[in-house]
Amino acid sequence: MxxxxxxxxxxxxxxxxxxxxxxxxxxxxxxxxxxxxxxxxxxxxxxxxxxxxxxxxxxxxxxxxxxxxxxxxxxxxxxxxxxxxxxxxxxxxxxxxxxxxxxxxxxxxxxxxxDWASDEEWLDLTFELSPRHIHVMSFFYDPADWIRSTGEDVEPLSRRGGNFAITIDDVILKYLARGDERRRDRVVSTIRDLERRDLLVVPLGSNRSAYPALQPRTTPRGNQLVEFLRRCASDD
Incomplete structure (x- = not known):
């Protein structure tokens, strides 16, 4: 054009x-x-x-x-x-x-x-959030599905002997920070910001048995935002 x-x-x-x-x-x-x-x-x-x-x-x-x-x-x-x-x-x-x-x-x-009335909140958030915010939100909406979309099998990450095979911190480092500790710090900062906005709840530092690492972590409000973004991208 x-x-x-x-x-x-x-x-x-x-x-x-x-x-x-x-x-x-x-x-x-x-x-x-x-x-x-x-x-x-x-x-x-x-x-x-x-x-x-x-x-x-x-x-x-x-x-x-x-x-x-x-x-x-x-x-x-x-x-x-x-x-x-x-x-x-x-x-x-x-x-x-x-x-x-x-x-x-x-x-x-x-x-x-x-709907301008109901979607206005999601519009404002989309303009406010950085690409990193949106990427982290999309990942935690359904971590297992996100990992499967890359072609990786999530079964090895499932429960073993009463414990989960990977922690939430492990997931963040491997899939969101790509093994880079400095990038991990930026991801954690992004997670904290999303938590303050009532979009995510991610129990960092949790043990294997108490918190399954691949469980969705978006809040109801976060779910609505991700679903709004997916709806707008549905014609891609």
């Missing part, structure tokens, strides 16, 4: 970057123009990629509406949501969140599957 031609005046971002490069003694004036062109082209490509995702999803929703004898509805609420999602998509480099934002925009035109 092509975008309208940009205003010939530099954007604030271009001015900031260009000013910083130009300030470098000796090389600034020579390279700043080339760098600005590269940055502008990259940003434009990223915008077009996201708008193409939105367009593809809108076509899917439009076919669903046509099958029901309905038409796309675009009003002030939708335009506001689109603008907010576009800004957020520009600010994040995470493909997963960009896809979620595109799905939300597309589903917002279908009033049968998208």
């Amino acid at each position: 092509s975008l309208p031609e940009q205003n010939p005046r530099k954007t604030v971002l271009e001015q900031m970057i260009g000013g910083a490069i130009s300030a470098i003694p000796g090389i600034g004036p020579v390279v700043s123009g080339a760098y600005l062109g590269t940055i502008a082209a990259s940003a434009r490509e990223k915008d077009e990629e996201w708008l193409a995702m939105v367009s593809a999803r809108l076509k899917f929703v439009e076919r669903e509406l046509e099958a029901r004898g309905e038409a796309l509805e675009v009003d002030g609420e939708f335009i506001g949501l689109f603008n907010k999602a576009f800004r957020e998509a520009r600010e994040t480099g995470e493909a997963e969140k960009r896809q979620i934002l595109a799905g939300i925009v597309a589903h917002a035109v279908d009033r049968q599957s998208f």
